[in-house]
Amino acid sequence: MSWLVWRQHRVQYLVGAALLAAFAIVIVITGEQVSNQFHAAQAACAAGQGCQSLGGLFMGSKVVGFLVIATLGTPVLVGLFWGAPLVAAEAEAGTTQFAWMQSVTRKRWLAVKIGWMLLAAAIWGGVISALVTWWASPTNAEQANQFDPGRFDIMGIVPVSYSLFAVALGVTAGALLRRTLPALAVTLAGFIAVRVVITLWLRSHYISAVTTTYSVLGNYGPTGAYWRLASGVIGPNGQPLPQPNNTFYFDDIPQTYLPRACSGVAGPNGGNPTPACTQALSHFHEFLTYQPGDRFWAFQGIEAGIFLVLTAALIAVTAVTLLRRDA
Amino acid sequence: MTLAIETSGLTKRYRKVTALNDCTISVPEGRISALIGPNGAGKTTLLRLLAGLSRPTAGQLTVNGGTPRQDPAFLADIGYLGQEIPLYRRLSAEDHIRAGAHLNPRWDSALVRERLTGLKIPLNRAVGKLSGGQRAQVALALVLAKQPRLLLLDEPVAALDPLARRNFLGVLVDAVAMGNLTVLLSSHLIADLERVCDHLTMLASSRVQLCGDIEDLLAEHRVLIGPSKDTTAIERDQRVVQVTRTPRQTTLMVRLKGPVIDPAFEVSEVGLEELALAYLGQEVPPPQAPAHHLTAVGDDQ
Numbered sequence: 001m002s003w004l005v006w007r008q009h010r011v012q013y014l015v016g017a018a019l020l021a022a023f024a025i026v027i028v029i030t031g032e033q034v035s036n037q038f039h040a041a042q043a044a045c046a047a048g049q050g051c052q053s054l055g056g057l058f059m060g061s062k063v064v065g066f067l068v069i070a071t072l073g074t075p076v077l078v079g080l081f082w083g084a085p086l087v088a089a090e091a092e093a094g095t096t097q098f099a100w101m102q103s104v105t106r107k108r109w110l111a112v113k114i115g116w117m118l119l120a121a122a123i124w125g126g127v128i129s130a131l132v133t134w135w136a137s138p139t140n141a142e143q144a145n146q147f148d149p150g151r152f153d154i155m156g157i158v159p160v161s162y163s164l165f166a167v168a169l170g171v172t173a174g175a176l177l178r179r180t181l182p183a184l185a186v187t188l189a190g191f192i193a194v195r196v197v198i199t200l201w202l203r204s205h206y207i208s209a210v211t212t213t214y215s216v217l218g219n220y221g222p223t224g225a226y227w228r229l230a231s232g233v234i235g236p237n238g239q240p241l242p243q244p245n246n247t248f249y250f251d252d253i254p255q256t257y258l259p260r261a262c263s264g265v266a267g268p269n270g271g272n273p274t275p276a277c278t279q280a281l282s283h284f285h286e287f288l289t290y291q292p293g294d295r296f297w298a299f300q301g302i303e304a305g306i307f308l309v310l311t312a313a314l315i316a317v318t319a320v321t322l323l324r325r326d327a
Numbered sequence: 328m329t330l331a332i333e334t335s336g337l338t339k340r341y342r343k344v345t346a347l348n349d350c351t352i353s354v355p356e357g358r359i360s361a362l363i364g365p366n367g368a369g370k371t372t373l374l375r376l377l378a379g380l381s382r383p384t385a386g387q388l389t390v391n392g393g394t395p396r397q398d399p400a401f402l403a404d405i406g407y408l409g410q411e412i413p414l415y416r417r418l419s420a421e422d423h424i425r426a427g428a429h430l431n432p433r434w435d436s437a438l439v440r441e442r443l444t445g446l447k448i449p450l451n452r453a454v455g456k457l458s459g460g461q462r463a464q465v466a467l468a469l470v471l472a473k474q475p476r477l478l479l480l481d482e483p484v485a486a487l488d489p490l491a492r493r494n495f496l497g498v499l500v501d502a503v504a505m506g507n508l509t510v511l512l513s514s515h516l517i518a519d520l521e522r523v524c525d526h527l528t529m530l531a532s533s534r535v536q537l538c539g540d541i542e543d544l545l546a547e548h549r550v551l552i553g554p555s556k557d558t559t560a561i562e563r564d565q566r567v568v569q570v571t572r573t574p575r576q577t578t579l580m581v582r583l584k585g586p587v588i589d590p591a592f593e594v595s596e597v598g599l600e601e602l603a604l605a606y607l608g609q610e611v612p613p614p615q616a617p618a619h620h621l622t623a624v625g626d627d628q
Binding site for chain 1: 375378380381382397398399400402403405406407408409411413414415416418422423425426427429430431432470473
């Protein structure tokens with residue numbers, strides 16, 4: 001059975017491998033450069049030879065930076081090109097009949113086909129993620145933003161689970177619809193929908209967020225790559241203040257909410273606060289709701305787990321569909 | 328006598344359509360059974376049920392002594408080739424041969440290669456680039472290479488030219504003569520079937536009309552030609568399959584229940600094609616019969 005799977009899908013696998021190789025070359029070469037520059041600048045800073053803004057370092061590789069962000073879309077590619085046609089193309093061409101009339105049960109046929117495809121998807125997601133994670137390590141050290149949505153999603157172990165899910169979604173859509181084109185559409189829409197819902201609404205609740213309150217006069221920043229969920233100012237009566245656009249702020253307090261003693265500190269000609277103003281501001285508090293940076297791997301694990309469970313459920317649906325339905 | 332196929336009350340309903348209704352047939356081992364019937368009679372449905380590709384709505388079936396199931400040993404004994412000739416279009420015949428060798432416990436690669444080389448079909452060209460007839464030959468060679476005990480073929484020769492058809496049917500007869508093979512094949516080409524088949528299964532309107540050894544079936548049927556007159560007596564003594572009346576004469580196809588005594592009727596034997604056409608000409612259920620073309624219906628089979 002594996003021989004037939006390889007013979008049928010070898011072009012897909014080889015194209016995938018070629019794309020991975022090309023991506024790896026670009027990432028390794030540019031990543032090496034960025035890393036060298038970063039470490040040189042760090043060493044210079046440590047030696048007291050001036051600390052230039054390290055952020056500028058990463059601007060030189062805009063195209064690659066874009067490519068790295070674009071890996072957000074790589075899992076769905078395997079869903080579309082490997083997953084969706086896996087059953088649908090065969091059902092369309094009627095070749096399931098050839099396969100199912102050999103001395104091989106449908107269960108084994110499906111297990112071998114899906115098994116190799118999932119392995120390939122895991123390699124695809126894993127290699128891309130490993131390259132991106134390595135490439136981004138100076139950026140992460142400098143900007144500490146790897147927990148933010150959009151960057152969390154291209155590093156660590158979650159890209160592997162996304163790829164597995166995308167393939168399973170494609171296979172299931174193909175098995176249910178039996179036609180490649182609609183299966184492609186459903187895979188694309190379904191993948192995006194699930195990822196968006198989980199990223200925007202579910203992920204922040206994996207573990208209860210931490211909220212810290214501190215004086216508007218002070219500064220507070222959690223250490224490491226924390227994920228900022230909400231922040232703002234609480235007024236003297238305990239109400240969070242609205243944060244409208246098109247107004248001036250002082251210490252994150254909109255102009256209209258500033259105590260009278262502070263009139264004149266906000267705006268284009270704002271001066272230093274008077275002691276009375278400072279006194280009045282002590283009744284205002286800033287708050288920050290966030291996920292601490294040390295939860296990064298816990299979140300990676302939880303999110304990967306969710307997508308693995310979804311993958312397993314989709315494969316079960318495919319199996320039941322194919323084993324029960326008339327060929 | 329062991330039966331390769333035995334079904335009882337086999338019924339397959341799709342959402343609204345009944346594709347096969349109360350089908351009870353038996354095909355003994357070693358026969359080549361012709362499966363005939365008009366388009367939409369349920370031939371493909373029956374073959375697919377027997378192959379285990381679809382499941383019956385009601386009824387029982389036994390194939391090679393067992394119920395069709397997902398089991399390598401059962402599948403190894405069944406060869407099925409659908410009308411659509413399902414092959415991987417981008418793969419070559421050679422690829423299919425190697426796939427078959429990996430997927431089947433018995434597999435005669437040499438047989439396929441020899442056959443296809445003999446037919447001058449290139450082994451290394453993608454089968455999608457072969458002609459329809461060549462593709463059919465590849466598929467037929469592959470299904471024979473599996474060495475099944477029961478071969479189910481859905482209009483296998485439709486795509487073949489007359490010579491290739493004769494040649495393939497000859498191969499089938501040889502394979503059956505070697506022993507341990509039963510064939511059920513559907514076709515509209517009754518003349519071809521007449522040459523190779525010794526058993527007949529006839530479906531019309533999702534129901535079985537006839538099933539048995541062709542020799543016995545022919546012996547049971549007669550054509551009676553006589554003057555245009557009242558045929559009530561004959562209809563009482565015989566089972567009338569079809570009646571055709573013209574102002575001058577009456578022709579009846581009957582299934583004999585006893586000797587024909589009326590001397591006014593000339594009794595002659597029937598051929599397979601004549602028999603088939605008589606049964607296929609029946610309408611089930613009977614419509615309002617036109618004045619000069621009455622039809623009667625065989626009830627039980």
